[in-house]
Amino acid sequence: MPADGMTGLMAGTQGDIMRRDRNQHPPAFTPQYKTSVLRSPRRALVSLEPGPGENAGPVFKARILEPLDNDLIRNYAQAEGNHGDAQGERIIVHGKVLDECGRPVPNTLIEVWQANAGGRYRHKNDSYLAPLDPNFGGQGRCMTDADGNYFFRTIRPGPYPWRNNGSDWRPAHIHISLFGHAFVQRLVSQLYFEGDPLIPFCPIIGTLPDKAAAERLVARLDMGNAVPFDALAYRFDVVLRGRRQTFFENRPEGM
Amino acid sequence: MPVEYLKETPSQTGGPYVHIGTLPAFAGLAVRTQEQPHIIDGAGERIRITGLVIDGSGTPVRDALLELWQADAEGRHNAGDFSGWGRAAASSETGEWMFETVRPGVVPWRDGRPQAPHVSLLIFARGINIHLHTRMYFPEDAAALEADPVLRSVEQAGRRATLVAERTAAADMPSYRFTIHLQGDAETVFFDM
Numbered sequence A: 001m002p003a004d005g006m007t008g009l010m011a012g013t014q015g016d017i018m019r020r021d022r023n024q025h026p027p028a029f030t031p032q033y034k035t036s037v038l039r040s041p042r043r044a045l046v047s048l049e050p051g052p053g054e055n056a057g058p059v060f061k062a063r064i065l066e067p068l069d070n071d072l073i074r075n076y077a078q079a080e081g082n083h084g085d086a087q088g089e090r091i092i093v094h095g096k097v098l099d100e101c102g103r104p105v106p107n108t109l110i111e112v113w114q115a116n117a118g119g120r121y122r123h124k125n126d127s128y129l130a131p132l133d134p135n136f137g138g139q140g141r142c143m144t145d146a147d148g149n150y151f152f153r154t155i156r157p158g159p160y161p162w163r164n165n166g167s168d169w170r171p172a173h174i175h176i177s178l179f180g181h182a183f184v185q186r187l188v189s190q191l192y193f194e195g196d197p198l199i200p201f202c203p204i205i206g207t208l209p210d211k212a213a214a215e216r217l218v219a220r221l222d223m224g225n226a227v228p229f230d231a232l233a234y235r236f237d238v239v240l241r242g243r244r245q246t247f248f249e250n251r252p253e254g255m
Numbered sequence B: 001m002p003v004e005y006l007k008e009t010p011s012q013t014g015g016p017y018v019h020i021g022t023l024p025a026f027a028g029l030a031v032r033t034q035e036q037p038h039i040i041d042g043a044g045e046r047i048r049i050t051g052l053v054i055d056g057s058g059t060p061v062r063d064a065l066l067e068l069w070q071a072d073a074e075g076r077h078n079a080g081d082f083s084g085w086g087r088a089a090a091s092s093e094t095g096e097w098m099f100e101t102v103r104p105g106v107v108p109w110r111d112g113r114p115q116a117p118h119v120s121l122l123i124f125a126r127g128i129n130i131h132l133h134t135r136m137y138f139p140e141d142a143a144a145l146e147a148d149p150v151l152r153s154v155e156q157a158g159r160r161a162t163l164v165a166e167r168t169a170a171a172d173m174p175s176y177r178f179t180i181h182l183q184g185d186a187e188t189v190f191f192d193m
């Protein structure tokens, strides 16, 4: 922090997180996704530059992770005291977390959750008729390494029906949650799979006004990183908000 | 051509099963059952915050997930062992959620002016396409609330009260009630910071 009233160069300090480009995101009110109708604020968001608390954020240490946290094929069965693998198409999902400036985001927590190979979630509120897999919980965690790289192993989730326009179908997807290093870098999204024919019909992907933005949620088949006789690989890179460099900082006017 | 940056990955709703990845024990999984991320340990005065998220029909949202971020009792972030971060699920029956934490201290704003003590909250849920960001302030701090630079940036003075909790009676620790309205006359102020 500069002393009150000081302006000028603050070498070595970290700047603000850049403004969020809301055009990359769905608006709150998207009537084709019916649940959004009553859950969308109708007033304009109050726009402010982030303060010191918003430019900072929670720190999660790698020591909170269990050894199998990034292996959804095995982590649930093991927690239950069993040793079986989950059923389904075995895949590795990997990629790099960058910020908008292209800098890797190291040592940041990633959480994922998903349905099993039949499209059923292990959740007290999911009553879809597809059966649960006794060896699949559907949750995992990992941290990016020093270069922003991450990976986890899982099975490809199944599509599932949901009540929206009658029975809509979700394309296969994995939910993903990222923290970055600032409170306002927080991001929760979903990754889809290249070539899934349900993608064009999905009302939730359809909340994105920009088709090019939706394309950036599609994980790409990565044959080069497929594990021979074991698992296919998909690549999914994530971009979080960037951080400005600090040059000259002004006191805001009119406040 | 202006300088090009990478584009932020688009948000998608956390969906109804957000708990599997974030609070697995709440979802019903027998994993990480000892974790209590709605309780934030640290030095300072213990406080409780309870609340509801209310939809545009007046109905509590029963599948919301809330995340809390705050300074420690001295107004510092990421100092010592204090995480400053918590996570709570709305009850599947009633929509009630609860945090126990320490009363946050004063954090300076960008220009050095003090902010009134507050916690920041994010709301995730089915039907919320990109998480909502709000703040909860404490009702006792009348003078600090009046001077708070963030509250003052809300142009309609009448809306500022949507960010101030109510004090409720509780024997064990100071307790606050914070009702978040997604729509309607009392729509809570949400930020784009």
Ligand SMILES: [Fe+2]
Pocket (backbone or CB within 6 Å): A115, A170, A173, A175, B015
């Ligand atoms: Fe889902």
